[in-house]
Amino acid sequence: xISPAPAATAVATATAARASEPAGKTARHAVICGAGAWxxxxxxxxxxxxxxxxxxxxxxxxxxxxxxxxxADSGTATGDLATEAGALALKSAAxxxxxxxxxxxxxxxxPDRLCPATAxxxxxxxxxxxxxxxxxxxxxxxxxxxxxxxxxxxxxGDAERxxxxxxxxxxxxxxxNDRTTAVIFGDGAGALVLRAGQAGEPGAVGPCVLGSDGAxxxxxxxxxxxxxxxxxxxxxxxxxxxxxxxxxxxxVERLTDCSLAALARxxxxxxDVDRFAPHQANARICASVAKRLNITAERxxxxxxxxxxxxxxxxxLLLAEAAADGRLRARDQVLIAGFGGGLTWGAATLVWPxxxxxxxxxxx
Amino acid sequence: MYxxxxxxxxxxxxxxxxxxxxxxxFKELGLDSLDLVELAVVVEQEIGVRITDDDLIEAxxxxxxxxxxxxxxxxx
Numbered sequence: 001x002i003s004p005a006p007a008a009t010a011v012a013t014a015t016a017a018r019a020s021e022p023a024g025k026t027a028r029h030a031v032i033c034g035a036g037a038w039x040x041x042x043x044x045x046x047x048x049x050x051x052x053x054x055x056x057x058x059x060x061x062x063x064x065x066x067x068x069x070x071x072a073d074s075g076t077a078t079g080d081l082a083t084e085a086g087a088l089a090l091k092s093a094a095x096x097x098x099x100x101x102x103x104x105x106x107x108x109x110x111p112d113r114l115c116p117a118t119a120x121x122x123x124x125x126x127x128x129x130x131x132x133x134x135x136x137x138x139x140x141x142x143x144x145x146x147x148x149x150x151x152x153x154x155x156x157g158d159a160e161r162x163x164x165x166x167x168x169x170x171x172x173x174x175x176x177n178d179r180t181t182a183v184i185f186g187d188g189a190g191a192l193v194l195r196a197g198q199a200g201e202p203g204a205v206g207p208c209v210l211g212s213d214g215a216x217x218x219x220x221x222x223x224x225x226x227x228x229x230x231x232x233x234x235x236x237x238x239x240x241x242x243x244x245x246x247x248x249x250x251x252v253e254r255l256t257d258c259s260l261a262a263l264a265r266x267x268x269x270x271x272d273v274d275r276f277a278p279h280q281a282n283a284r285i286c287a288s289v290a291k292r293l294n295i296t297a298e299r300x301x302x303x304x305x306x307x308x309x310x311x312x313x314x315x316x317l318l319l320a321e322a323a324a325d326g327r328l329r330a331r332d333q334v335l336i337a338g339f340g341g342g343l344t345w346g347a348a349t350l351v352w353p354x355x356x357x358x359x360x361x362x363x364x
Numbered sequence: 365m366y367x368x369x370x371x372x373x374x375x376x377x378x379x380x381x382x383x384x385x386x387x388x389x390f391k392e393l394g395l396d397s398l399d400l401v402e403l404a405v406v407v408e409q410e411i412g413v414r415i416t417d418d419d420l421i422e423a424x425x426x427x428x429x430x431x432x433x434x435x436x437x438x439x440x
């Protein structure tokens with residue numbers, strides 16, 4: 001049983017493990033062996049939002065590329081979505097012969113409660129009693145931080161197989177009257193199963209590059225409800241707030257830089273990238289970063305038009321969906337990158353394995 | 365400086381050259397506020413002068429933006 005490790009320590013562990021490992025075959029390395037994604041059934045279109053917000057389908061599509069997003073019903077919380085996606089990823093992994101995990105890592109901005117973390121409950125509900133389980137919090141870079149953490153505990157030998165989930169009920173923290181944020185975010189969950197393997201195997205996760213800028217802590221935040229400000233007179237402070245244009249600029253710059261850094265660490269050129277799967281924040285940010293990286297449109301994976309920005313869920317949701325529908329194939333060399341509140345950012349390379357992914361939507 | 369900005373708007377934002385004049389407003393050129401964020405980033409990367417999208421919104425027109433960028437690059 002391992003103790004929960006802060007992300008920074010896990011990254012340091014991963015880096016140290018990789019630095020000290022002998023070149024080649026015997027060092028432990030995280031390898032993807034299962035993928036699942038789950039969306040709640042209710043869909044909210046731009047026209048639905050325009051019925052009560054001063055906005056329009058045309059404005060939303062041109063600014064963000066979003067046409068619709070999935071919204072969890074009021075009785076559904078992040079842990080519920082995480083459990084569904086986790087179960088599908090485990091089903092996927094079982095087809096590769098992996099039937100157990102010994103750690104559950106959940107990347108989320110919207111835990112079921114402030115305390116305790118949501119991951120232990122998800123582990124219990126998945127029939128994984130007493131495994132290590134913890135949440136990772138880095139908003140829309142959460143999955144990259146979670147991946148570094150999961151890779152790290154595998155490389156160090158502290159875990160054999162990790163269920164890594166990204167899940168959000170982001171709509172629950174949105175201000176319904178703020179048209180700049182209410183139209184952007186959606187709910188959903190994605191998950192990967194990682195096992196110990198070797199660096200050259202299909203499914204191997206490459207180096208993770210992570211970064212932060214705490215000086216810009218106020219650009220993306222939910223001001224009240226934590227220890228800094230438990231209660232607030234202004235109700236708006238309990239809602240998610242974002243300074244969109246400033247964030248856009250930081251996102252384009254940091255995503256480009258950390259993607260290039262991840263490629264350099266992996267020894268890849270941008271021409272080696274078969275599929276680019278960035279965090280789906282805004283279609284224009286994704287297009288702008290891809291252009292800067294010289295990654296052409298047909299090599300980009302995206303689904304923001306149908307699911308919106310699902311924060312920490314966005315990358316695993318996109319990967320599982322694309323694997324299930326054939327846009328992502330075995331042996332594809334993939335670059336993933338995310339940027340979010342903190343500010344935080346991260347990028348990593350990986351080679352997609354042969355596996356059966358399950359991407360499902362709940363029924364009404 | 366005008367020539368550089370003209371070229372950026374033509375190539376990076378796909379605005380036909382004949383539609384770009386010094387008096388063109390960004391709105392007339394079809395650039396929305398997110399395009400101006402992009403433009404500010406490109407100006408910093410290609411011309412080496414740091415401006416914000418707010419600066420461009422306030423400038424409003426290409427000639428005013430050129431003046432602003434020129435004055436910032438002289439000051440630097």
